[in-house]
Amino acid sequence: MMENREIQKVLPHRYPFLLVDRVIEIDPGKKAVGLKNLSGEEWFFQGHSFYPPSLLLESLAQVGGVVLGAKAREEDPNATVQGLFAGVSDFTFQRCPVRGEQIRLKMEVLQSLASIYKFSAEAFVGDEKIAGGQILLSFTRLAI
Amino acid sequence: MDRKKLEEIFHRLSHPFPALLIDRILETEPGKRIRTIKGVTANEFFLPGHFPGEPIMPGVMTLEGMIQSALLLLDELYSRGKVTAVLEKVGRLKFKKPVVPGDRVEFQVQLLSRNDPLYQFKGKALVEETAAAESDFTLKASIREVGFEL
Numbered sequence: 354m355m356e357n358r359e360i361q362k363v364l365p366h367r368y369p370f371l372l373v374d375r376v377i378e379i380d381p382g383k384k385a386v387g388l389k390n391l392s393g394e395e396w397f398f399q400g401h402s403f404y405p406p407s408l409l410l411e412s413l414a415q416v417g418g419v420v421l422g423a424k425a426r427e428e429d430p431n432a433t434v435q436g437l438f439a440g441v442s443d444f445t446f447q448r449c450p451v452r453g454e455q456i457r458l459k460m461e462v463l464q465s466l467a468s469i470y471k472f473s474a475e476a477f478v479g480d481e482k483i484a485g486g487q488i489l490l491s492f493t494r495l496a497i
Numbered sequence: 498m499d500r501k502k503l504e505e506i507f508h509r510l511s512h513p514f515p516a517l518l519i520d521r522i523l524e525t526e527p528g529k530r531i532r533t534i535k536g537v538t539a540n541e542f543f544l545p546g547h548f549p550g551e552p553i554m555p556g557v558m559t560l561e562g563m564i565q566s567a568l569l570l571l572d573e574l575y576s577r578g579k580v581t582a583v584l585e586k587v588g589r590l591k592f593k594k595p596v597v598p599g600d601r602v603e604f605q606v607q608l609l610s611r612n613d614p615l616y617q618f619k620g621k622a623l624v625e626e627t628a629a630a631e632s633d634f635t636l637k638a639s640i641r642e643v644g645f646e647l
Contacts, residue, residue, distance in 0.1 A: 365551075367545070367547075367548070367549055369542065369546050370543050370546035371546060405514050405561070407557040407560050407584065408557060410587070411557045414557075437556075439591070439592055440589070440590050440591040440592060444586065445585065446586070449583060486587070
């Protein structure tokens, strides 16, 4: 499990674009399950109360970033890495989560080719699957 | 089209996103395609967190710009009522090049097929004629009559 301050050691994202709160299960380099609470006056709740689908993609991608970042830190705590959102394929949205709900973000590496990692990505509220598909991340270690 | 008019359109669309990611419409061919532009500035509210000291336009915001352009096309198909559309599917999305402050992003969006309530689009985000992102996506539209608010 990783609390938010540990997530901030792995991800460069900060307010208002850190879109994962806690990681409840992690197998570095393979998979992780993250949580995102949708609460109160968050900036994306202007004039409505649901979480925009594009930001749900970003939340999932950030959990993927934790999966790869945690592995790189395990191997070399001083490693300088760069992770980038590379793409999405066959991703469908069943419904938008709303204020007050907690989203469970499940990411698992399906395959990797050079610096590109393909993840199976799924989002749940309780036991209900609300969205799913594949997300591609590019992840490289930078030479110092 | 000025910004105020654009904001009115998005109000009519009641699009569920807090940031307007289009500054101007360059050209539109009703029901077929649209070209819009967004100038990316260091003052975007989300850039301090993405990333501190290294501002890069989040890829999902580029996707959002394509979606908002698609919504403008969709709006023209309905003369009455309030159009609400949500993202139903992202068939393919590719980020090819980071977008940074100072870039002017041109969104080119084309309506591929219409099968009510599903609308399939193909979108591109160009910076100086080089593709920064490409996507195929589907929106699901619903109409609310004027004078009826949920």
